[in-house]
Amino acid sequence: MQSLQQKTALPPASHDAKAEQILAAAREVFLELGYAATSMDQVAQQARVSKTTLYTRFPSKEELYTAVISAECERSGLQFMPEMFDGLPLRDILVHVGRRFVDLAWSEAAIRVHQSVAGEAMRMPEAAQLYYRAGPEKGIANYVALFTHMAERGVIVTDDPAFVARQFLAALQGGPYCQMVLGLHPHPTDEERYAFIDKAIDLFLSGAAPATR
Missing domain, CATH: 1.10.10.60 (Homeodomain-like)
Incomplete structure (x- = not known):
């Protein structure tokens, strides 16, 4: 990696x-x-x-x-060009960009910022807007661009790559993330974090429906 x-x-x-x-x-x-x-x-x-x-x-x-x-x-590698991953298998691409996202979103610093912004949002919405535009909005745009690029190249099949990209990121905010934001769960180790990413990506790729015969 x-x-x-x-x-x-x-x-x-x-x-x-x-x-x-x-x-x-x-x-x-x-x-x-x-x-x-x-x-x-x-x-x-x-x-x-x-x-x-x-x-x-x-x-x-x-x-x-x-x-x-x-x-x-x-610093976390969320600013990337979609073409950088050309030639890699789909799962490898998702693991790589998934780790980038989780490494930042699940970090102690990012969670502290999220807690602070959420606490200030009602009385100071401009702070929340600044945070969203500088961080989540740009990050989401990069992932949308990646999934759009993969759809254009036939790596994935979808008529709505923006929706798929957002669902991918949503899947990576599962597990203990909500509890961590609330201070109810310790920060996972690298091994635990990457094991979660692997499981989330495998489910994302295959879905939960039984295989057709």
Whole structure:
């Protein structure tokens, strides 16, 4: 899997050490305080940069928050081109992109962000909108593009690849995910997580109906 991860990674953006320093600090502050309680001053202090340096790279808290969410998605490999998987068997493609999704969605940091956003959504819907647009919406779009590409190439057969892509992602949010979001289940090990992915994909591919004869 590691070699394929390297092969399918998007080309890195131009390196900006200060921006990465700010994003790392902002990630910690947003995780600790949530969007509403976080201030740009706190992020500057955590990152040990001047406010001028901070605002030069991220002119507003909204842009900084969006950049943090996008960076997490990119780091987890959710930003990919559909053509990168051409030539692989269907199950291998699903396992690979399924692991990318679950590795992020089931991570402690992602669940903490989800909890924070859900808690703030009613009184601060703009935070929820920023989160959704920067993270889930873009992630879903990438999977829709992949399933559309596979349908066009005949790898899958469907007249609604967007629906199939969304159902695939929904299947990967089963198992203990809901309990983890509620703090009722410990985070699974890699082995447990990948065993769940394998089972979910096999069910997704074959369905539960008996084989026709």
